[in-house]
Amino acid sequence: MSGFEISPETMRQAADALDTAGTGVQTLHDEFTAAIEKYADAFGGDDIGSLLGMAHGALSGAVTECFTSNIEELAYYSASLREMADSHQVNDDVIASIFAGLSGEIDGKAGQTPAATE
DSSP states (O other), rough: OOTTTOOOHHHHHHHHHHHHHHEEEEEEEEHHHHHTTTTTTTSSSHHHHHHHHHHHHHHHHHHHHHHHHHHHHHHHHHHHHHHHHHHHHHHHHHHHHHHHHHHHHHHHHHOHHHHHHH
């Protein structure tokens, strides 16, 4: 792919943004949970109230599962991005070291005069 550049720092910034998003989703989930908990016992004890209570529990459980899985996925993606950034940084450092060594060897040989041949 032409023009494609990987920046470990940009990858780390993206991981931080995913962490921030995960925190935001967690906050929304906490607010939602607090709001619907007010209604958990509001349906009464008759047959219809019991059915509504069970439906309320099932739906709030499904929503909690959805929020939780999204929060976990965001954390996973964030950690993966950080690992990728670290790996790219290590590779970049190794390559830079190799080129610095090669440059030093070339510079050292450039100052030498060729041996006379007979």
